[in-house]
Amino acid sequence: MSATSLGNVTVFMVISRGPRASENAPARVFAFSHQLELTLSDNLITGSLPEETLEELRQAKKVLEHHGIADRLTEMIGTPVTASLKMLPDSVESAIHQAIEKSLHVALDVALRTLGDDKDSANGASRGKPKLLTHKLLAGLSGAAGGALGGATVAAELPVSTVLILRSVADIARSEGEDLSELESRLACLEVFALDPGQSSDIDDETEIGYFAVRAAMAKQIKDASQYIVQHGIRDSAAPPLVRLVTQIGKRFGVVVSEKVAAQAIPIIGAVGGALINSYFIDHYQDIARAHFTIRRLEREHGESLVREAYGQIKLRQRPRRVTDRNA
Structure with a gap:
């Protein structure tokens, strides 16, 4: 024996x-x-966390591992967004790429220069429930122009909606106890743009990667950017560590933006539909931010390793893989 x-x-x-x-x-x-x-x-492991904590993790994982923006837009308009992606002309794709780069550089500048200016942030205080509706309405107004005028407006509209999303994300971060006077917390707000579920890895387009895998992939860029900013300040947004951070986020954010522009380019959408799509766009990232900063709060309360182990044990119903290959 x-x-x-x-x-x-x-x-x-x-x-x-x-x-x-x-x-x-x-x-x-x-x-x-x-x-x-x-x-x-x-x-x-699961037994060592309170049931209410496990339920928060379940809800967060449901957001972070389940439906991407393409699924939500397809449900809304009744037409697969992936079909519209194939019809985008090269000129629009080029405009999208340039707009994404510009938008993320603007968002990085806002994150570094202004997100920590709030008195509550300086004191590390929570602001209670985030005011999400205002950001959503403003995003809807900027999206109305995109829907009325088509993909040609993406260069003007995307930086506006991206900053609105970032402001909303920061509001959610504060409500979950983040101290935005801390550089790492501000960069965590920017990280939200890379967390859309249902996307593939950079190595293999058929391999979807999860929330913690994305965070792990982003960790080095965030660390390098943080070290550069501490040593040199934020005078030069074209510094290599900051460019690498923006590029890494842009790879994933770009897929989502392309899907949004493809949906807005559908002829029947128009101004009203464009406004609604932009509202979905910001709502989607608000949900991701809420889940992301809930997990960060739980990591602070219970320890990173315990929360990650419990997160990995939570099983969700498998969703069918969607096809995003434009050449399919």
Whole structure:
């Protein structure tokens, strides 16, 4: 008989040593013990967090791992956005790329120069419930022009809506206890633009990556940008560490913007539809921000490793993979 101790649980196993005992018995016992240890370990991890915390994690994971903006827009307009993506002319795609780069540089400048100016931020105080409706209405107004005039307005409209989203994200961050006088918290607001679910990795377009994988991929760029800003200030937004950060975010944000522009370019959309799409756009990132900063709050309260382990154990219903390949 052997005993395996798993935390406060001891498992006893009887091992046959007779002449007919299989040579592989020790291996089978080890495999059984290892699997049992994993199962009990999972239960111990989830059991160490309060149920209300686990429910917050479930709701956050549902947002961060489930529906991307293309799914939401398709549900709204009744037409697959991916079909419209194939019809975007090269000139519009080029305009989108330039607008994304400009928008994220503007957003970075706003994040670094103004998000920490609020008195509540300086004191590390929460502002209670975020005021989301104002940002949503303003985004709707900027989207009305995009819907009425088509994709040609993206260069003028996108920087406006991006900054509105960033302001809204910062409001949500404060409500979850973030101190925006801290540089890392301000860059975490910018990180939200890279967190749209349902996107693929840069290595393999068929491999979707999860929330924590994106955060891990962003960690080096955020660290390098933070170190540069601490040492040199924010005089030069074209400094290599800042450019690399914007480029990394832009790879993922660009997919979402292309999907939004494709939806607005559908002839039947018009000004009213354009306003509604922009409202969906900001609502989508508000949801992501709320989930993102909820998890960051829980990490501060319970520890990063425990929260990440529990997050990984939460199972969601699988959604069908959507096709985003324009050449398909």
